[in-house]
Amino acid sequence: MNFTRVLGKSSVNAIRVQKANARMLGRAIGAQTSMAVRSYASEASSGQIRSVIVAQHLGENTVRTIAMDGTEGLVRGQKVVDTGAPITIPVGKEVLGRIINVIGEPIDERGPINTKAHRPIHAEAPEFVDQSPTPEILETGIKVVDLLAPYARGGKIGLFGGAGV
Template identity: 60%
Template sequence: MTHLIGYISQIIGPVVDVYFDLKKSKELQLPALQDALSVTRDNGQKLILEVQQHIGEFTVRTVAMDTTDGLRRGTEVKALGQPISMPVGEQVKGRLMNVIGETIDELKPLDHSGAYPIHRPSPKFEDLTTNQEILSTGIKVIDLLQPYLKGGKIGLFGGAGVGKTVLIMELIN
């Protein structure tokens, strides 16, 4: 598979413009919106860019998924031909990942074979469950006085030093 090759033309903070010379390339069009691009820094680290806008016939405006320190104009960029994807399923429970789906918890890498694009459409309303079920937290006071619904949002308000973080950590574990 050949990748469309471009070159960095402008860097303004996390925003990177990439020029693709489609006249010299066999590709006929720019990378699609929300597609991922890959650039290798001078130190060998890879940086992922996400296409946000087409500017003219040959340039795309992207947002960097990490710092742009060390990037230079003229650096080669490869179009990956797909959007940024995140691994899904049982394997991701309890794992720490960065914004592009790479593990940062120093455990074994995740299998990306069942990954979903980060910009996929939300589920249809008919597919959502409407039954309400109580979340058993294991903390008797919360379960009795303020039960939470499964799948709902939980907010804790309180002054400094009253134990909000401790309570959230107990709910997570």
């Protein structure tokens, strides 16, 4: 069960809600929130979008979630609305060279990503035979990474760095 947007203001890949059932936000402690819900995704009525994913089912209509972005502005008893879709991020050639966060929003100050295709952040990994059989190196442009720990093209990677990297 995946939750998507909590709090409603549209952004690059916000899911628009036409008709939905209201739910109540139980509590928010740090990155954890508890909600009384019946389905997969949430969007609440406030000034910002919040994204959450389900970490644990606490009861028949209650789940514990983990916030994928900040929880500022969330209040107990706040109404949330079901969107019925998982968190998606933009994909395609338009994303190459861009920096995005985990919910697909650009953070490189180059404006919105204009792409037609979006995919869920939780998906099955491709079969081994479907992956590129020829070993190619993905050049990151970071000399120390390219020299000491090069990445193979065609797989999933995560690159974290501190200041000056």
